[in-house]
Amino acid sequence: MNKALKYSVFSIGLCVALFLMAAVVFISVVDPNDYKDRISRIVLDETGRTLTFEGDLNLLVFPNLGIRMTDVSLSNTADFGPEPMIRVASASVSVRIAPLLMGKVKFGQLVLDELVLNMGRAADGTTNWEDLVGRQVPTESSDTEEPFSLEVAGLSVTNGSLVWDDRYTDTQFVVRGLDVSTGKIAQGAVFPVDVSLKFACSRPDAQGTVKISGKSSIDFVNREYGHLDMGVQLSAKGKALPGGTLDARAEFNFLALDFNRERAQVTGLKISAYGATVRVDGTFEGITQDMTAASGVVKVDPFDVKKTLAALGKKLFPIVDKIALTDVGGMVDFAFVPGRIDIKTLKATVDGTRIVGNARIERGAVWPTCFMRLDVGTLDLDKYMPVQDETKSATVDLSSSGHDAVMIRPALLRKLDVDIEAKVAKLKLAGVYFESVIAHLKGKDGVVRLSPASAQTYGGSITLDGTVSVVEKTPSAAVTVAVDSVDIGALSRDADEGSQLAGIADFNADLTWRGERVTDMRRTVNGTVGFFLKDGVFPGVNMVRMARETHDRKSQGGRVEAAATDSTRFGTIKGTGVLTNGVLVNEDLEVVAPGLRANGHGAVSLVTHEIDYIVKAKLVPQATGQGGKGSDDLFGVLVPIHVTGTVENPHYWVSVTEYVKALGGTVIGVVGSVLGGVTSAIKEVGSALDETCCEDESTSEKSPRRKKFLGIF
Known part of the structure; x- marks a missing residue:
């Protein structure tokens, strides 16, 4: 056994010695520089490129067998200029001797110093390396061929550079000072990598x-x-x-x-x-x-x-809450295939507001189709509203041409294909609070519908159902609104801190309109409305005071006008209205208030916002003020209170002269002329009474019916 080991060691040592002797003889006899021209001709014949050796080729023997070369370059194609495509100041590659003796090739460290790559793409999209790739090299396959195995002791690139000149997109990219260092690279093995570089790009900068x-x-x-x-x-x-x-x-x-x-x-x-x-x-x-x-x-x-x-160089417009949008985050679980993306789970927080949901977007015939479901916690939208410019007027004349905004864009809505539902647990908007908000929007084939849309608010509820159609050339819309038992006093105080409006309101509307612009919509509004308010206060006018003051000044003439601080406390206010081509007509207003009964009729223009209205107020004994009797069943003198001006700035007034003429000029205690005169004083809907309106009224139209006078005045 010892002899066998000795013979094995001796044989290996002899082989190594013979290999070293052969290597020394090879280096002494063979000069690799003699083969530079031959190598260059082979490269030229195969690639059409010129391989240039400006420096010497030196053989390496120990510890690895290899070669070192200096100042080597490979020419570029003619279309990309005279600069070489590849140039290296110094390069060395070697193979390890011991594995080579056993028939295996394992490389030593590959070293490249001052490697320069000039890469580019022409205006027609061709690159300067296309002629070097894709070449078919005939090989003979063998069933016993071992799989390819690469092992390199490491890669070292120092002070390398890369120039990318893309004339196709008119961009240029330059890498300088490229340093690359790796550990041992072997098939399937993990090795460390360190890279550092400097880059510069002129287009873009x-x-x-x-x-x-x-x-x-x-x-x-x-x-x-x-x-x-x-x-x-x-x-x-x-x-x-x-x-x-x-x-x-x-x-x-x-x-x-x-x-x-x-x-x-x-x-x-x-x-x-x-x-x-x-x-x-x-x-x-x-x-x-x-x-x-x-x-x-x-x-x-x-x-x-x-x-x-x-940091991006952008500036958000000033918003109300300075700390809003300072805590935003979330996650998305997604899946994508061509033509479709699924948002399986969406979770987000925006300043403490929780948002969860899911969505799906698919490629459509014209536009992508969108399916979305959102569930939001407590959301205060007022925090994200832009800060109002106090130098500008607080009121805006929406009827002016400068504010005739386009509200419906048919070309956009015809492409729309959406199914979006959002739920909000608590919502604040314009100072108003809502709970259990639900909104479901569907749009397809030129028809967009919001249904249902509902919310709980101030002890009551609001529901809305709306549809916009752009199937025809002129867009059309329809909306149904229902308000049930909403405390408008609390609502109006939150929306406007100075508001004195109060009461519990029911409201319904069924409306249609046509057009793209605001004014077109207002001119074409048609439909019906109904309202009922109870136990509240109506600001801007004190009908009891105006009625008393009108009677007290009947000998003085002039006008009795409402004060800005006036208000009327009422038991109920109810009525209905019909909208025709943007004009709202109300024929049946009825007010029941302490010491007062009133009926009214008139019109409001949605186009100009002008009001042409008259309220027939009648004082009654205080004890019957909250009863349920109508004004026609009580005694008193009717006082015509006009409402003119605009919706934004209504003007309440009574013409004393008109009131006196309505009484027929007789003593107030004469009951017969009172009702007839008042009947004459109140004309048809849409005609505002003035001081001379009653002079031509026929006495034959006076009511012959007599009622007792309670002596209110």
């Missing part, structure tokens, strides 16, 4: 540095490449960058690239830039061609939107 550090693995047989615990640091500046500067970091736990299956998988990807951090875990298919599928989870860590926009 950007320059900066990149540093990469981590671990990688290569499987050439299965075309699989893995990267572990990798970190990328990017620092850049330039006009092309948002905000002018960029400091970003990306890191991931694992990235696998499988080119046989056209698949990539990433785990623990984290990207931080501009004050925001995004995390991704996902799988992507079709990585070298068009994407065929993707799925994963994207998370956004809580961040300050305002600071991020500022």
Whole structure:
């Protein structure tokens, strides 16, 4: 046994000695520089490129067998200029001697110093390396052929550079100071990688540095490449960058690239830039061609939107709440295939507001179709409203041509294909609070419908059903609104802190209109409305005071006008209205209030906002003020109170002269002339009475019916 071991060691030593002697003889006899021309001719014949050796070729013997070359270059194609496509100041490659003795090739460290790559794409889209790739090399296959195995002691690139000149997109990219260092590269083994470089781009303008550090693995047989615990640091500046500067970091736990299956998988990807951090875990298919599928989870860590926009060089318009949008984050679980993306789960928080939901977007015939379901917690939209410019007028004349906005865009709505439902537990908008809000919007084939839309608010409820159709050339719309038992006093106080309006309101409307612009819609509004208010206060007019003051001043003439601080407390106010071509006509207003009964009729223009209305107020004994009797069943003198002006600024007034003429000029105690005179004083809907309106009224139209006078005045 000892003899066999001795003979084996002796044989190995003899082989090594013979190999070294042969190598020494080979180096002494063979000069690799003698073969430079032959190598250049072979390269020229095969590629059409010129391989130039400006420096010497030197053989390496120990510890590895290899070659070192200096100043080597490969020419570019004629269309890309005289600069070589590849140039290297110094390069060395070697094979390890011991594995070579056993018939295996294992490389030593590959060293490239001052490597220069000039890459480019012409205006027609061709690249300067297309003639070098895709060449078919005939090979003989063998069933016993061993799989390809590569082992390199390491790769070292120092002070390399890359120039990318893309004339197709008119961009230019330059990499300088490229340093690459790796550990031992072997089939399927993990090795460390460190890369650093500087880059500059003139079109667009950007320059900066990149540093990469981590671990990688290569499987050439299965075309699989893995990267572990990798970190990328990017620092850049330039006009092309948002905000002018960029400091970003990306890191991931694992990235696998499988080119046989056209698949990539990433785990623990984290990207931080501009004050925001995004995390991704996902799988992507079709990585070298068009994407065929993707799925994963994207998370956004809580961040300050305002600071991020500022870092991007953008500025958010001033909003009411200064701390709004300072805590925004969420996650999306998605799945993608060509023509469709599914948001399986959406979870977000915006300043403490919880938002969950799901969505689906598919490729449509014209536009994508969208399906979405959202569930929102407590949402205060007022916090995100723009700050009002106090220098501008608080009131806006919506009837002016300058504010004749386009509200419906037929071309857009005809493309729309959506099914969106949103639920909000608590909502604040324009100071008004809502609960249990539900809104369902569906749109397809030129018809968009909002149904249902409902909310609980101030002890009551609001429901709405609306449809917009752009099937025909002129858009049309229909809406039904129902308000049930809403405390409009509390609502109006929240909406307008100075409001004195109070009461419990019921309201219904069934309306239609046509047109794209605001004025067109107002001119074509048709439909019906109804309202009922109880136990409240109507601000802007005190009908009891105006009636008493009118009677007290009947000998003085002039007008009795409402004061801005006036109000009327009422038991009920009810009525209905008909809208025809933008004009609302009410014939049956009835007011029941303490010490007062009133009927009214008139018209309001939705186009001009003008009011032409008259209220026939009659005082009654205080004890019967809250009863249910109508004004026609009580005694008293009717006082015609006009309402003119606009909806924004109504004007309440009584003509004393008109009132006196309505009494017929007789003593107030004469009952017969009172009712007849008042009947004459109140004319048809839409005619505002003035001081001379009753002079031609025929006495034959006076009512002969006599009623007792209660002596209110």
